[in-house]
Amino acid sequence: MYDEPLRLRRVLERVRAAEEADAEPLAITALALDTEPEPFADVVGRPFAPFAVGSAWGPAWGTTWFRLRGSVPERMRGARLELAVDLGFTAVQPGFQAEGLAYRPDGSVIKGVEPRTAHLPHEGGDAHEVDVYVEAASNPTLGWRGPTPLGDRTTADEEPLYRFARADLVAVDEEVRALGHDLEALLELAVRLPEDEPRRHRLLTGLLRAADLLDGGLDAPAARAVLRPLLAAPATASAHRVSAVGHAHIDSAWLWPVRETVRKCARTFANVLALAEEHPELRFACSSAQQYAWVQEHQPGLWERIRAAVADGTFVPVGGMWVESDTNLPGGESMVRQLVHGGRFFREELGVECPEVWLPDSFGYSGSLPQLVRLAGARWFLSQKLSWNQTNPFPHSTFWWEGIDGTRVLTHFPPADTYNGEITADELLRGQRQLRDSGPASRALLPFGYGDGGGGPTREMLERAARYADLEGVPRVVVESPAEFFAGAEEEYADQAPVWSGEMYLEYHRGTYTSQVAMKQGNRRTEHLLREAELWASTAAVRTGAAYPHEALERLWRSALLHQFHDILPGSSIAWVHREAREVYARMGAELEGIVDTSIAALGGGGEVAFNAGPFAVDGVPALGSGPVRAAPGEVVLERDGDDLVLDNGVLRLRLDAAGVLTSVHDLRAEREVLAGPAHLLQLHPDRPSNWDAWDIEPQHLAHRTDLVEADELRAEVRGGVAEVVVVRTHGPSRFEQRLRLAPGAGRVELETTVNWQHRATLLKVAFPLAVHADRSSAEVGFGHVHRPTHTNTSWDAARFEICAHRWLHVGDASYGVALVNSTTSGHDVTRAGAGERRGSAPTTVRLSLCRAPGFPDPDADRGTHTFRYALVPGADIAEAVREGYRANLPLRRGAAAVEPLVAVASGRAVVEAVKLAEDRSGDVVVRLYEPLGGRTSVRLRFGFEHRDVEVVDLHERADAEVAALAPYADGVLELGPFQVVTLRVRR
Template sequence: MRIAEIAGTELFAEGPRQIVRVTLEEGAPAEVVITGDATGSATGTGVVEVPVETERAPGETAAVTVTAGGDERTAEFVVAEPGWTVWMVSHFHYDPVWWNTQAAYTTTWDTAGDAAQASRSAFQHAGFELVELHLETARREPGYTFVLAEVDYLKPFWDARPEHRAYLRGLIREGRVEIMGGTYNEPNTNLTSAESTIRNLVHGTGFQREVLGGDPHTAWQLDAFGHDPQFPGLAAAAGLTSSSWARGPFHQWGPMLGGGDPRRMQFPAEFDWVAPSGDGVLTHYMPGHYSAGWWMDSSTTVDEAAAQVYTWFLALKQVAATRNVLLPVGTDYTPPNKWIMDIQREWNARYVWPRFVCGLPKQFFAAVRAERADFLPQTRDMNPVYTGKDVSFVDTKQVQRRAEVVVADAEKFATLAAVRDRAGYPFALMDKAWRQLVYGAHHDAITGSESDQVYLDLLTGWREAYTIGSQVLDGALRVLGAELSGVVVWNPSSWPRTDVVRVRLTLPPGWRGIAEPVVVENAVVDADGFVTEADVVFLAEDVPPLGYRTFSFTPGVNAGWLPAGGTSIANETHVVTADPARGGGVSSWVTGGRELLQPGQVGNELVVHDEYPAHPKFHEGPWHLVPKGTRTRSSESAAEVVAERSAAGERLVVRGAFGPVRYVQEITLWHGLRRVDLATRLDFDGADQLVRLRWPVAIDHALPVSEVGNAVVGRGFALIDADTAEHPWTLDNPAHNWFALSATCRIGGRPIGVAEIVAGPDVPVPALRALAVALVKQGVTATVSRANGPRYGDLAVDSNLPDVRIAVGETAWPKGWHPAARPLTEVWVPSADLKAHDALPVLSIGAGDVDALIDDLADAVVEVAGESYEPYTVGLINRGVPGFAVEPNGALNLSLLRSCTGWPSGIWIDPPRRTVPDGSNFQLQHWTHRFEYALVAGPGDWRETGLVHEGHDVNHPLIARDQGVRGEPAAGSLLEVPDGLVLTALKPAGNPIATGRLPGPVTGMTMRLYEPHGRTGHLDLPGWRRTDLLETRELPGGPVTGMDVVTLTRDAEGGGAAPGAEPFQPVFTRYWLHNTGPAPVGNLPVAVHLTEETVTVASSLVEGVVEGVVTLDGIETRAFTLEPGAFRAWPNEGWTTARLEFDGQTFEDRLGPAALEAATVTPHVAVRAGERAEIVIRLTCDAPVQAQLVSPWHTYDLLPVWNTGVGPGSRELRFPVVGGHLPGTWWALVKLASAGRVHYTEPVTVEVLP
């Protein structure tokens, strides 16, 4: 008998007595006796678990003597802490679209064909099957609890499998299932507007709480590729109290990737995540990824599985804020883990602590809150994660921004029309438009992570939102402008505007042009030389906020663009010169006497960076930026530069080509505008390349600043020229409307943007929170760490880097302002590690000085004697091109597009596979692209430069309507909005469809505003009440503080609900099989479904009794009356179709595959401006066919008809092609969907000739 090993554990038996493991070699069972600082005994062979009692406190060392069968040894072990719980949360992560299709992920994965199996993991199932597998486990195992989340599978499941409703409601009542998230899906909030995020919460909470009867409290953003800084505040304002996710303060897989130590994180896994608004939610980051606990599924015994959970416990407890560990048990599309219940039974029978409990996030958060009152506040920017997301499939980001804007502006004016003129409000259509935006905001959609087929499916969603927005806007402006005459210019912004506007005007007979200072373009001239119609661009001055002004014109000469000679242009503000020898790059940009460009470099330069096809270390595709460190520049070749002038402004037109790029750039200076308007048209035919647009500006010490959702934050320099095989983190980030080189805040002579607040033990958490909030309201995000913990700023762990430290209380730094050892640009290098004591400047203050510092921060300047700084700002405004990078030398880069061949680029599920006409994957983007952007420069910071308004205005252009070239002068504002705030939404009060109700007349208006500059102001609008994001709670008034998001509502009688319907009827009820995104117009309040066995009709309304009739095979009928949330089922007597008329639409479910054949008659269509042609498809089908023309967003005017369909039979589909004035080459194909089957026709080349 020999004692081989003595080891302390974290395990406890009854008592609680800590278990010491004593390993015996050889021999019969022996009694093991432990004496000394801890005492206990047990009998056994091999590994004997000896429970011991001790007077020592947890964390102290106990010295013991162990005797067994004549052997004796001494040892020491660390006294462990009892009371820990591992909450094993059974979940599955669900992407409604990604490399596979919506149809396959929802229901048909097993039958979706071989390509759908090739990238499948053995345990993965479709959504319906997953819900049923978890429900079955719950039926067998009374202790089994689990999580359901996304509306993308819940809504179809609720409608198509109503027989599960009662059981699911029972589980919700018993608290055994947690309906999670409060969001519609897991959106990438950093790539959409904050208003889209808000609608995601409105639709998620509306369905989960109202329709399902759940009680969502935890945002569940497991897989999202980073988070918008305002997200925690928006979640709080939607009634959520916590959140959890796996990617953020660290890179995508967290600090434990490859065996990494989670203790490198600078704050515990449970923290107070705080938005720039100052609101936030208790949050748990998942240090071991959302899949951590799943892998015990591959254990072959319960002991092995339990040992894995114990190993995770030991790792995760190191960063836990309380004695609670959340272990997510599940990964992508997983069934219930096979060991989870056995572990709970067997482990808890063996040990008292730690408990291994199959539990729910709400139990975890309740236990965390019960043990601790406050948590370290973090305003840290949870970005960047997966930098490729900002630019892959860039065309989808452009159309998404356009659609977001037009839908929001349509909503504003339609609401005003409903209230002022009692016009009907198109609730159903607008609801569908928002749900398409919400659906497309998913982290495998707007991120460009999807396969080629899914890309085509998603394009129809954005186009639908854009189409609905455009049509509703037209209708609303017709109502609102009915009494107006002349050219009516509408201002969708909540401040007065002077801006250029473009309008197509029909001119009276006899006009040769326009006398006013305008540009006349694309004119149609009759045989006599008179202009009959033309695009007119003019400066519309002083258009009132959310209002209009009318303009009149008089005949004159046709004033188009005329050659001006030279290569320079100028207006009151700028002088810009381009250099033909250097690719037409801007060699000089002078504003206010100041040259803004770095010597020897050119602006507006295109740079093509070579990329790996997939990540050299992590192997994955489009979501990573993977530059090789080599590049080609437009300035290395010569180009043509032409200067032109007009009555309204001057411009430079640059034409060039290099490498995979042919380009045309326009640089326009308008008289009366201080903005530089720019456009770049690209034709691209490369592969595995990234095209950036570069402006190397020079502003000493300025730092990158980025607009985000309803806020502005500092973001660090990016490191874009390194080889990602050696330095994986480029630090690209997504901006909302703009990014800039500026100073968002400064200490003495040093601008700051990203801080680490290092807190001594003497600083209480509330003081830290107040300081972090004061900083973030001035745009400085902060990580709050403790002085004795690890430092922030190591790219091996952290997803971003700080540029300043603020030490508070008892820390190693003497009080005062300590400059850094070296300039920031010298330490901010690839794979930087800025943890060193003197790597960054440090402001060290006493614990008692926090309030004074907060006061000092109100003007974004912390004064330091003897230091000064004159801020200057250059901002680059984008229109849906979010990816940006500011190099340490000050060069602003906008990521225009990239091509990626890495998986799942080119993946295609439903054959025949389609490509761009040249045979390339759609992910390669081989067609004509146009990018519009603008520059603003001036003294002062970004607030003084007016970038928030400028960025908003560029994205929300003035809207002009031709109501005659001459009219009565008129101007007016339709809504009073307080100065200093930005209005982001004006809508009818309430969200009827999102909460399971049929819309009725408009009863009020709701507006959303935010404070953009970090200033506090008072809000006094008579008649308006404060409410929350869901418009369900009345909130007290009070001042609006910096970057607050405020919702106000008021009563107002308005028009009724205008009907809305899908353009093609009948609507196929199993819409997901057509990969068309969210539920049809109206959100299927009553759904009819047919299976081989049953016919069901189910109501997802929460109020109102529905009566109706289901028609089967056109002959038999079944009448029904449904209470809210009820369903009715009948046996299927052999029918193959079931139809239901409801609320003006016809819904149909249909069994059996439809036979569908289609051929493209017109493989190549080429038109010139003003010419018309057609895309013709011949098809034969034995069921109704939904037909959607799919094409890049640049072609929407070119291909005006897109969403249609035909009945059964042999048919011809004709889609008009209307030649426009922007030449280019694109593609179009028709997605045909019938009875749950999809077919994509051969792509057509669509060309507009110059």
């Protein structure tokens, strides 16, 4: 028996080849730039040199301009004409190789040129001359092949990567092209249906009849007539419904630099506009206000076309965020600003409000997000990434996601498990099969289009959508917007949808909490500097009338938000991206320090020590109302006991062995030993992920470790009343310098590790075995914290072997707790050691992940010197952990000694997270605060300036009756629920 599908594929190939009825080569000239990309107007007047098809072009990251010229020959007039351009495309996925953007001679954009969108419309009619410019980018194909110098233009060579393959004017046989679409849709459906399915046999029989007919000659109309009854058979009444949404997920940086993303956006968006002229049914969902802003700045003509397409519904802005950010690593206020700056851009520049948050590719989702989604005015949430879970399949497709505060948002995970769909029968049937809730639910969303510069949706995808719109054997397909899908799903299913509570942890890519140390440290420092700059500038404006730096703060926030993109901040981009990001963080830091200094000077700087966190803090940390008070300072005693060092400040007594390893922390207040073993202990693990180097930590590698317990040097002294121990260690190519400080009367141990990191394929952690039997850890996330089990009772528990925490992580039992606070890292693990045969509880070990050394995509990731600062806080409860976490991240400021806080928490329990002037530049003061411990509280606020009224508003600083009803405010008292975030607008 012969292979019927194989024969039919050969027929399809022959039909596809016959789409071009004729071709006429175009003359080519070229201009290779030896600089970064330049605008059309700066290039078009320069001399172009003759260039031949088959010639090599394009070093890595280069730009070559091609000019294609010719005229329509007499024989081709009257046909549908297109320009076929092949820059030397390879079989590699579109978006990960050469790309181009075609221009008319007047500089207006035609469309992108990528492997699946390489045909350009001929716009000049039968007699018009062909004259097209193509700006071609020779982006290297990095793939996943391991360390490569091609990830940065400073290390890449100048060898050309591509050979120009084609530039022809072609005449298209539209009936043959349509026949190809018919054959493909039916054949791909037939081979995906079960072999005992009658529909499969009917499809194959009809296709073979058409093939027999085509063997006698390419009679497209006759063959299409044979296939027409097969395409007319309607879907069953109970058929699954797929909302197909045009999409082109474009990473704002990844295996290309930010500057290339600017061009990828222009190419893809131009493709969408060109495709919509041919297929007006297209609905293209596009997130990330930053990407629209790039087009607005660099391609104003294209921007105006996008604005028109938004108005007519073709272009659908989604997500309402500045970029598709990571959500684990950014602080809570950063997530607010993603929504504020993104939403404001969409509202002011495009006249739309986004009803959904759209994050298909971020590496897990913080439990604080649902509340922020709703406070920003959105109703729905879309992701897909948890389909990548290595251990536990996520149990729902459409569900209510409940945040840590109790807020719920209707959420959908496309069951076809892709955000780069092609509307194939395979995808449609897979989505139908994997719809987790297919009893009461009948709808799913399928984003379709080539992403990352691959060109977005194509004609072929929309042709398949048309044929699958109502066809027996396959789900019904309707091309529509995300809002139309969600509205239908909400109506159909919302009252029956299950609930998922808390964070959505991705069981994959856990190394992104640690990779590229400078990204984590730069982001953390920038977030706190932005906070301080707004606070001090607001205080100076209110107190002295100083000008508030609206423009500078907006620009700096937007730069910080861009760098929180889910392949920049997580450390999973090429070397070029991280090199530039380090430079950006340094510039932002200097500018923000300047804003702080200027504001303090305006307030009468030059005086005594000011409040640590700015003028709303108590004892240098955010006010939480009542809480533990620090012991009065006392003298620190530093002495030797045999080979050991002993430090005692009357609150804590520390002991270090001869190698400088911390062996005891005795809490003199509680008369309790804090440690269960050697602490502040550096540990090395092999780190060789199977696939995604910068992304992954694999559990089997954690079973092998090397403890660094040998000291090259040990020094101890008391200086300025503070005892400090310095230990120097070396291992292999790396050098480690650890510092321990104990201040008079302090209830915390200040710790620091500076490492000249030269290891490869290695993970560095620092361990703290603690004498508490904790069944769970509590870790700070944005605007609150989450609890995670320390045991591995279930596969869900075991999968959380590496976790993310912001400024603090806390463990404890019923009588005692310990916090580990930090200013420089996010990755942690918490384990409970077995007690063996001895009686008693098992201790809990908390470890910070400090450095990794992945080889891809940046082969020199983290080589160099890094300093990590953290502190051990014995006897801490959660409130103390919150307080100490802020203390560790906010520097001591000098000057403005007598500044009264603009706002203070007089009683109750709240953290004031942001104080700023209103976005609308009215001069109103905006205060954002939250309940940090997970309980209800009444908070009395005291404002240190004259004001007319105080209003509870949404994140966009607008009046909203529903939002106001959630947080009653009267007579200076605000009622807060667990982890509730509230924004107040105070009118001066």
